[in-house]
Amino acid sequence: xxxxxxxLLLRGVNVGPKNSLPMADLRGMLEDVGCTDxxxxxxxxxxxFETKLAEAKLTKAIEAALASYMGRPIATTLRTMKELEAIVxxxxxPEHEDEPSRLCVTFLSHVPTKAELAPLAGKDFTPExxxxxxxxxxxxxxxxxxxxxxxxxxxxxxxxTVQKLLAMLA
Numbered sequence: 001x002x003x004x005x006x007x008l009l010l011r012g013v014n015v016g017p018k019n020s021l022p023m024a025d026l027r028g029m030l031e032d033v034g035c036t037d038x039x040x041x042x043x044x045x046x047x048x049f050e051t052k053l054a055e056a057k058l059t060k061a062i063e064a065a066l067a068s069y070m071g072r073p074i075a076t077t078l079r080t081m082k083e084l085e086a087i088v089x090x091x092x093x094p095e096h097e098d099e100p101s102r103l104c105v106t107f108l109s110h111v112p113t114k115a116e117l118a119p120l121a122g123k124d125f126t127p128e129x130x131x132x133x134x135x136x137x138x139x140x141x142x143x144x145x146x147x148x149x150x151x152x153x154x155x156x157x158x159x160x161t162v163q164k165l166l167a168m169l170a
Contacts, residue, residue: 001052001053001054002052003036003050003051003052004050004051004052004055004080005048005049005050005080005081005169006048006049006050006051006055006058006078006079006080006081006169007046007047007048007078007079007080007081007084007165007166007168007169008030008045008046008047008048008049008062008076008077008078009045009046009076009077009078009079009107009155009157009165010026010044010045010046010066010074010075010076010077010155011045011074011075011076011077011155012074012075013044013045013070013074019070021045021066021069021070023040023043023047025069026040026045026047027039027040027047029062029065029066029069030047030049030062032065033053033058033061033062033065034051034052034053034058034061035049035050035051035053035058036049036050036051037049037050039168041161041164041165041168042161045074046157046161046165048165048168048169055078058078059076059078062076063076075155077107077108077109077155079107081166081169081170084162084165084166084169085166087105087136087162088162088163088166090133091103091138092131092133092138093129093131093138093140096140097159100158100159100160100163101144101158101159101160102140102141102142102144102145102158103138103139103140103141103158103159104138104139104140104141104145104156104157104158104159105136105137105138105139105156105157105159105162106136106137106138106139106155106156107135107136107155107156107157108135108136108137108155109135110135111134111135112132112137117132120132123149125149127142127143128140128141128142128143128148128149139156145158
């Protein structure tokens with residue numbers, strides 16, 4: 001199998017004293033499961049790397065290593081460079097790219113069904129906006145994410161981070 005470059009996004013690390021995951025430890029875990037050229041970005045569980053492992057096997061290995069280290073399951077999301085390029089190129093809210101800390105992308109493990117999106121579709125979040133596209137939900141938070149009713153227990157990164165991860169993959 002050829003080497004593939006991935007961006008890894010973790011959910012729920014370094015958000016409190018019981019969720020500490022030093023990025024040096026994350027790099028070591030990724031190297032131990034067969035990843036090379038591992039680089040991390042900020043303290044919230046972002047990494048890029050290269051591997052020959054198939055995505056399902058890679059995900060299982062990363063999640064097992066993280067669960068062992070953290071003592072609980074950690075949600076992981078992987079995107080290839082090509083997928084991240086498409087996420088950036090297909091941004092349905094380009095008018096908000098000039099404030100990248102307020103434009104966010106939520107990374108999902110699967111394309112959401114209409115039933116899964118129904119709780120969002122039935123509410124008015126004005127002035128906030130959201131657009132579901134593929135396995136991502138793009139959101140605009142003009143007053144920031146902190147108090148946003150759209151904020152949830154999902155793997156979300158602001159536009160600055162999305163673009164930095166793409167640059168690191170290149």
